[in-house]
Amino acid sequence: MHSAQVDAYLRRLGVEHPAWPTVDVLRELHLRHLQTVPFENLSIHLGEEIVLEEKRLLDKVVGARRGGFCYELNGAFGSLLAALGYDVALLAARVYGDGERLGIPYDHLALRVRTVDGGDWLADVGFGAHCHLPLAFGERGEQEDPGGTFRIVEAEPDAAGVRGGHDTMEAADLDVIRDGRPQYRLEVRPRVLGDFVAGVWWHSTSPVSHFTRSLVCSRVTEDGGRITLSGRRFTVTGADGSRQERELGADEEVLGVYRERFGIELGSVPTVRGTGQES
Known part of the structure; x- marks a missing residue:
């Protein structure tokens, strides 16, 4: 993302260009994104193609002043954060549905963001009603947020008896819980945007x-x-x-x-x- 695109994105959010990629800046960007860029699925019903490429996402979110769903919103937001100097990893998740059944692989895209002053954070501007501010990625206790009370915990084995991470705690899947109910199961292995194409196709x-x-x-x-x-x-x-x-x-x-x-x-x-x- 070049500097003119960064400036246009920040104007879209109503935020000044930050001096450093800090936790406080991340919190401001996260909240402003939720307030200004809608979570929406209109493209599916308008017959618009959804393309997971940085330029196409910026054309939609910034140029056309539209919103999108998780792949688009977190994909675009991740590109902005990386351009501002944050260390960003795209993470795949499976969303909990009825009966706490897990959805498809690449069901959801979230972000792990490393700041210069405060460790790793879970950022997610593409899950609808969810946290308003980033969650501390390594914290396993309750985290209070305007959107609810959240926890990030090591996942139990799934229906196949697998908990991810090749049986190592450091790479185990994580469950993101809101107000006592699991929202999605997060893999900690970094992905690239193109990995989520199948998820976009399925959801569309x-x-x-x-x-x-x-x-x-x-x-x-x-x-x-x-x-x-x-x-x-x-x-x-x-x-x-x-x-x-x-x-x-x-x-x-x-x-x-x-x-x-x-x-x-x-x-x-x-x-x-x-x-x-x-x-």
């Missing part, structure tokens, strides 16, 4: 993926709450957990919410496309 085409079955556009608000547009249902969640929902009517109203609340300009209202394989 499979009738089992929740991304093909529904629309979502969501971001953290400045007061610590969250706003979410799911189809025509607009939800405002307060920092205290209170919720207000309303159904939007005319297309103009829906497009207005995308534009005014999420900064996304659309020519038409997205609708769930499906996969042609629904039962």
